[in-house]
Amino acid sequence: MVIREPETGDTAMQITIGQTRVELIEGDITEMHTDAIVNAANSQLQHGGGVAGAIVHKGGRIIQEESNRIAPVPVGQAAMTGAGNLKCRYVIHAVGPRMGEGDEDAKLQSATLSSLRLADEHALRSVAFCAISTGIFGYPIDRCAEMMLTTVADYVQDSTGLKHIVFCLYDQNAYEVFEAVLRKIKPR
Template sequence: MVQTRFKIGNVTVRLIQGDITEQDVDVIVNAANSYLKHGGGVALAIVRKGGEIIQKESDEWVKRNGPVPEGEVAVTTAGKLKAKYVVHAVGPKFGDPEGDVKLRNAIRNSILKAEELGQSSIALPAISTGIYGYPYERCAQIMADIVKELSPSLNNLKEIRVVLWGQEAFETFRRIFHEKLSGYTSSCD
């Protein structure tokens, strides 16, 4: 497994090239749509590995609360995954004039929800970079900024993993995180 680590205050930030469903963390973040229909990409992989209970709980969540607005999150259990929770983050489609703000909110709200749930570790994918078309570079810039901003104030979360599928995504995130987090301790495996 290829990874890069940074230490920001009491939080270890790891960039990992791999499968988010294999991560041994408390919270896995799903790149979701507003209706929490998990039919493709990261969402489908999470339901396949975690079981249909995740889709069932997602359907119940939407039934009770309505569609999840872009930039916001919903929470379900994690079924058969190693995690305890799945935070379903709704990112924007690339080209939306408010897209960067919505993506920033989706990432921020995911991390803050894990903190609120009292969990110590979270794994995030590159939200909105799949069928929603966000460039890896822009997502990485936004995510690095949010991680840098939030890490010093986190009490429960001790590890933030950014799990990237494929070499191109990993290399882009690694380059951007090295640029944005250059003053922090880093190491590569």
């Protein structure tokens, strides 16, 4: 495992696990140049607010129109659409859990894993995740970081075509929470 410490003026931390670079940045996921970005979606893929709303606002109505054709998507699963006017090629819509519905940790792990598998099935090389379910779904950021980062670390131990996985976090607090968890990740 290689850890690159942030340099002055640099908001990124990254490690390499197997052949995959896992990176944290603070920023706007709609500006990512990765092959795909992962949207925090609801089961009906109605992208009205939060990250989902921002993605449709920047990417265009075509994302919502494609989503309408493939919905519903069960909690813990993911589906993919084109990216409209975004800088990425695809949007992976991961349906994370709402706090209080039960078995939230397993559902978040499943949504993360489903997103990774979908990226591999489409031969994508890079993907950017947001902190799924931490907005209006109320999932705690510390548990989100633990579930998502350990799922990614376990997944990239095996054969994957993904070479770059980014966690694009919306604020300094989310970044710091993810950074603390990433520092503890030990490749198996």
